[in-house]
Amino acid sequence: MHELQQLARTVKQVQYRQHRALETGLIAVGTTLARWDALRAVDRAPGASARELAAATFQTEQAFGALAGRLVAQGLVERRAGRGRRIPHHLTPAGRRVLEAGHRVADEVLEHCYAGLPAADRADLLALLRRVLAVADA
Template sequence: MHADLQLLGRAVKQAQYRQHRALDSALTAVGSTLAQWDALRAISRTPGASARELAAATFQTEQAFGALMGRLAAQDLVDRRPGRGRRIEHHLTPAGERVLKAGHQVAAEVLAECFAPLPEPDRATLLELLHRLNGTVESP
């Protein structure tokens, strides 16, 4: 039996879309969107990173990420500082740290609900298969 690859691709996209909608909706309770929280998360993982690096880490174009950073800076959630040469480094402010932490709590609840239909061994298998498919090894 062969899996229909178009159906497989659509099923992956459908699960991602459902998860993103649930996260985006729930994050409004902490004053954030999924894109904003994901950017804060990326900056937290790599303080001082450039917009180019952060755009790649969050699957955005540099232009879209730049606009997002402008909004986050206006909300005093990120601090942009000059780096070497023309590089601009990004750091979280204390307010950004608070929104990030609150977002982690929201995401934990939403993701637990999204993956509730799968028992833990199936979740581990799915994660391993996605890592293999993407050629990556993610750290927790």
């Protein structure tokens, strides 16, 4: 059992270091990890509701709603009239520029984070983590 705790802690340490490095790089281009992640979610699912985007970004609806409000105020996301209470979210041109700048930062940061692993090992790690998720989702 101790081995599983060590594995879980190591996964968390890698995630923490990765997030710190991403946050530092993203601040340099005028955004944060949370904002960039929200922009990615809106880009992946244009027209999605706050509920859908909250789930995609691992946030509560209330937390995502507050974040989306800041993104709207910054001119990065727009909310359009929807059907019923559903309000779809879309990137603005400014939001797309911030998203793309974030992609460039993320590519550089993540290349550095995983530099110690050859491409085949990275593919194996991804496959293993996906298997863990598949079992957890079953």
